[in-house]
Amino acid sequence: MVTDAAACTAVDEFGPCGAHAEPGAPLALCTPHLLAAHDWVAREHGVTDVLPGACLLCGSRVGVRYPSGWVCAVCEWRVGEVPDGELAPPRVDVVYYVRWRERVKIGTSSNPRQRLAAIPHDEVLAFERGGRALEQRRHAGFAASRWPGGEWFRFDKPIVRHVAELAADGEDPWSRYDRWRSEELARRM
Numbered sequence: 001m002v003t004d005a006a007a008c009t010a011v012d013e014f015g016p017c018g019a020h021a022e023p024g025a026p027l028a029l030c031t032p033h034l035l036a037a038h039d040w041v042a043r044e045h046g047v048t049d050v051l052p053g054a055c056l057l058c059g060s061r062v063g064v065r066y067p068s069g070w071v072c073a074v075c076e077w078r079v080g081e082v083p084d085g086e087l088a089p090p091r092v093d094v095v096y097y098v099r100w101r102e103r104v105k106i107g108t109s110s111n112p113r114q115r116l117a118a119i120p121h122d123e124v125l126a127f128e129r130g131g132r133a134l135e136q137r138r139h140a141g142f143a144a145s146r147w148p149g150g151e152w153f154r155f156d157k158p159i160v161r162h163v164a165e166l167a168a169d170g171e172d173p174w175s176r177y178d179r180w181r182s183e184e185l186a187r188r189m
Helices: 031-045 112-117 132-141 157-166 173-188
Strands: 047-050 062-066 069-072 094-100 103-109 123-129 152-154
Touching: 031 062, 094 112, 094 132, 094 157, 094 173, 103 112, 103 132, 123 157, 123 173
Parallel strands: none
Antiparallel strands: 047 062, 062 069, 094 103, 094 123, 103 152
């Protein structure tokens, strides 16, 4: 039995462990007891990881793996279950902000993946939940920054500030959109 300060502090049915604790571990536990603790946490709370495929309900790629199977981390749909074919996909209108070079396009769509696939852009800056009325308010609010004709604007301070406010929580715009879709679906169920 090890008697120095680096001894495992776990106690099991055989008594105190006393083996060498794993150096740098957050708790004074040996490797077998650290693995046992990890397995317990994974069984009780799951392990967040990339899903084997996109969630059939919301499209997210992030899931939580339990010994009993996977659930989507966004909408908690059990992976492997097929959504009811009679249930229409949720409609979530968004105002999108995409940057292309020194310009920003402010537009709206209920299917941003399809819409943005058709628009040249370098980066998706943010999504804001809302439809045509919100888009028109944003166009009017940023009118001084508008490029002549269309929905493109200079990426100047007022727009930079607005986009920063929308992205302040650090959530990826696509994750935010997936969450909005799953919340909308949950409201209907």
